[in-house]
Each structure stands twice: as structure tokens, then as C-alpha cells.
Amino acid sequence: MTPIVKLISLVSLAAVMLPCLGYFLGLVGLDAVKWTALAGTIVWFIATPMWMSRDLPVDAGEVEI
Template structure:
């Protein structure tokens, strides 16, 4: 797994985990807002890097 993919998964965790912790009453709303903001920014920076890669084209699958 790429470093960028790991970074995007961690960023996604910064969005999901605090929301679940807030739902259980473990953390406050301000912590959720800031961590979700940081996770969202990290996600939008890291994810396009690995999702916009070019895939190799197999000549047998191309129809002209």
C-alpha cells in the first residue's frame, strides 16, 4: 500500500472516529468539528493523488 493511500485512510479516520466518539458522549463537539475539518482537508489532498493514476491498457481488451 502506498504512503498516500495510508494517509487518505488516516484522514478518513479523522472524520469517522470522532463522530462515533461524539455519538457515545466521549468527546465534545468542538473536537469533532476540528478533527473532521482536518480529516476532510487531508482526504481531499491525499486521495486524488492515488485515484487519478493511469491504468495500463491491455491490448486484448481494447476494441477499435
């Protein structure tokens, strides 16, 4: 599952960056950039923690902060 989630994360990051570059070059309208970047941001924040999370040590439940 991790390779699939990494791919989704990468595609969503591209969905944030590429339309901005397209707008800079005059290829894409501003409304399309806003909606694509919003959708890419939401998907990125959902997908990325799934593969970047780390396992906590065994005794982490015993530590009081």
C-alpha cells in the same frame, strides 16, 4: 509513494469518522469533533486524488469535447 498516500488517506478518513462516533457515544466534545473532521476532510481531499487518479489514454489530447 502510493502506499504512503493510501495510508494518509485512510488515516484522514478515520479522522473524519471516529470523532463522530466518539461524539455519539459521549466521549468527545462537539468542538473537537468539528475541528478534527475539518482537518481530516481537507487532508482526505488532498491525498485521495494522488492515488485514485487514472492515466489518460494516449490519444486523449486529440479528442475535442
